[in-house]
Amino acid sequence: MIAPGNLQNHLPLTEATYFILVSLAPEPxxxxxxxxxxxELSHGRINFSTGTLYGGIKRLLDQGWIxxxxxxxxxxxxxxxxxxxxTELGRRILQAEIDRLNSLVSVAQIRVAGESL
Amino acid sequence: xxxxxxAFLLREYPADIRTxxxxxxxxxxxxxxxxxxxxxxxxxxxxxFIEFFDFPRALWQAHFAKKTAQGSIKDTDMYLNxxxxxKKPATFGQMIVGSLPFFLFGLLMILLKMRGEWNFPLxxxxxxxxxxxxxxxxxxxxxxAGWVRSFxxxxxxxxxxxxxxxxxxxxxxxxxxxxxxxxxxxxELWGWRAWIPLGVAFVVALTISRSLEPVRKFFAHxxxxxxxxxxxxxxxxxxxxxVAFDEIDxxxxxxxxxxxxxxxxxxxxxxxxxxxxRQRVLVLTVGILTVLAATALGSAxxxxxxxxxxxxxxxxxxxxxxMTALVxxxxxxxxxxxxxxGRLRVI
Numbered sequence: 001m002i003a004p005g006n007l008q009n010h011l012p013l014t015e016a017t018y019f020i021l022v023s024l025a026p027e028p029x030x031x032x033x034x035x036x037x038x039x040e041l042s043h044g045r046i047n048f049s050t051g052t053l054y055g056g057i058k059r060l061l062d063q064g065w066i067x068x069x070x071x072x073x074x075x076x077x078x079x080x081x082x083x084x085x086x087t088e089l090g091r092r093i094l095q096a097e098i099d100r101l102n103s104l105v106s107v108a109q110i111r112v113a114g115e116s117l
Numbered sequence: 118x119x120x121x122x123x124a125f126l127l128r129e130y131p132a133d134i135r136t137x138x139x140x141x142x143x144x145x146x147x148x149x150x151x152x153x154x155x156x157x158x159x160x161x162x163x164x165x166f167i168e169f170f171d172f173p174r175a176l177w178q179a180h181f182a183k184k185t186a187q188g189s190i191k192d193t194d195m196y197l198n199x200x201x202x203x204k205k206p207a208t209f210g211q212m213i214v215g216s217l218p219f220f221l222f223g224l225l226m227i228l229l230k231m232r233g234e235w236n237f238p239l240x241x242x243x244x245x246x247x248x249x250x251x252x253x254x255x256x257x258x259x260x261x262a263g264w265v266r267s268f269x270x271x272x273x274x275x276x277x278x279x280x281x282x283x284x285x286x287x288x289x290x291x292x293x294x295x296x297x298x299x300x301x302x303x304x305e306l307w308g309w310r311a312w313i314p315l316g317v318a319f320v321v322a323l324t325i326s327r328s329l330e331p332v333r334k335f336f337a338h339x340x341x342x343x344x345x346x347x348x349x350x351x352x353x354x355x356x357x358x359x360v361a362f363d364e365i366d367x368x369x370x371x372x373x374x375x376x377x378x379x380x381x382x383x384x385x386x387x388x389x390x391x392x393x394x395r396q397r398v399l400v401l402t403v404g405i406l407t408v409l410a411a412t413a414l415g416s417a418x419x420x421x422x423x424x425x426x427x428x429x430x431x432x433x434x435x436x437x438x439x440m441t442a443l444v445x446x447x448x449x450x451x452x453x454x455x456x457x458x459g460r461l462r463v464i
Contacts, residue, residue: 030141030145031141031142031144031145031148032144032148032149035145035149036152047163047167049167049170049171049172049175050142050145050146050149050168051130051142051168051171051172051174051175051176051178051179052171052174052175052178054134054138054141054142054145055134055175055178055179057138058137058138080140080144081141081144081145081148082141
C-alpha cells in the first residue's frame with residue numbers, strides 16, 4: 001500500500017497516462033474504447049497506436065493502477081475484448097493528480113483576478 | 118491486408134507481451150480500422166499511418182523500457198522527460214560550442230581563398246596551417262565531448278564531420294602542411310592514420326563514460342527527433358562548399374565564401390536557439406536551401422563563364438544541389454509530418 005505522501009512521488013502524470021486513467025474512471029473499457037475516449041477527451045491531440053496503448057497498459061498493470069476485468073466483452077463476431085478498470089490505488093493516484101491540477105489553476109486564477117482589479 | 122501486416126509485425130514484440138496482449142492488440146487494431154473506415158478514406162489512412170509509423174517506437178519501448186525499483190512510468194517517458202526533447206533553446210555555451218566548427222571551417226574556407234601573391238605576413242601562413250591542423254582534430258574532440266555528455270543536440274554535426282574527415286583524409290595527402298618543422302606525411306596518403314584522431318576520441322570517451330549507453334542515446338535521440346539527422350548532415354556542408362569551389366578563382370570564390378560562412382554560422386545559431394521543432398525545421402530548410410543554391414549557382418556560373426561549360430552542366434549542378442537538399446532535409450520534413458499526425462506520446 002502506498003502511503004498518501006508517496007503518491008506525490010508519482011506526480012505529475014504524463015498527459016497520456018492521465019487521460020487513460022480519466023477514461024477508466026467512470027467505467028471499465030476495452031482497448032479501442034480507450035483509444036476513442038482519449039481522442040475525444042484530448043480534442044484529437046492524443047492518438048494512440050495499439051503498440052503505445054498496450055505498452056502503457058502493461059506498465060499500468062505492473063504498477064497496480066489498473067486491473068483486467070474478469071468478464072470480457074464479446075461482440076457479434078465472437079471476438080473477445082478484455083476490459084480494464086481502475087484499481088483503488090489508481091483512483092487515488094488520479095485524485096491526487098486532479099487535486100494538484102486544481103491547486104495550480106486556483107493559484108493562477110487568484111493571481112490573475114488580483115492583477116485585473 | 119492491413120490486418121495481416123499488423124499480425125506479421127506483432128511477431129517482433131517480446132514474447133511476454135505477445136502472449137498476454139497479442140490477440141487483444143489485433144482485435145483493437147481491427148476495431149480501429151473498421152471504426153475509422155466508417156468515417157471515410159482519410160480517417161482510415163490516418164489511423165493506419167499512425168499505427169505503422171509508431172510501430173518502431175512502440176517496439177523500442179517494449180524491448181528496452183527501463184524498469185526502476187519504483188516502476189515509475191515517468192522514467193520510461195523519454196518523450197517528455199528527455200532533455201533532448203525539452204522545448205528550450207540551447208544555452209550560450211552550447212551555442213558557442215555548436216557553432217564553433219562551422220565558424221572555424223568558414224574561416225578556413227576564406228583563408229584558403231586568400232591569394233599567395235597578396236603578400237600576407239608569414240605569421241598568417243602559420244595561423245592558417247595551424248587552423249587546418251586544428252580542424253583535423255576538432256571534430257574528433259567534439260565527438261568525444263558529445264559522447265561524454267550523452268550526445269546533446271550540438272554534438273551531432275561534430276560526429277558527421279569527424280567521420281567524413283577521417284574517410285576523406287584516408288585517400289588524401291597534405292604536402293603543404295608543415296607546422297613547426299613537422300611535415301604531416303608529406304606527399305604520402307594519410308591512409309589508416311586519418312582514423313587516429315577518431316580512434317583516440319573513442320577510447321578517451323569510453324574511458325571517461327565507462328559505458329556504451331551514450332551510443333544508445335545517440336540513436337535514441339535521432340529516433341525521437343528526426344530533424345536532428347538533418348542537423349547532423351548539415352555538418353557536411355562546409356566540405357561540400359570547399360569541393361564545389363575547388364580550382365575556382367580566389368577572387369571570385371571569396372565573394373561566396375564570406376556570405377556562405379556567415380550563413381552557416383547563422384543557421385546553426387538560430388537552430389540551436391530555437392525552442393520549437395517547427396522553428397528548427399524552418400531554420401534548417403531556409404539555411405540549407407540557401408547555402409546549396411548559392412554554392413551550385415556560384416560554381417556553375419563560374420564554369421559557364423570561364424570554361425565554356427555547356428548549359429546542361431549548370432542544370433546538372435542545380436539538380437545535384439536539389440537532390441542533396443532533399444536528402445539532407447527529408448528527415449526534418451518527415452519529423453514535422455509525423456508530429457502533425459498527432460502527438461504520439463509515450464506513456
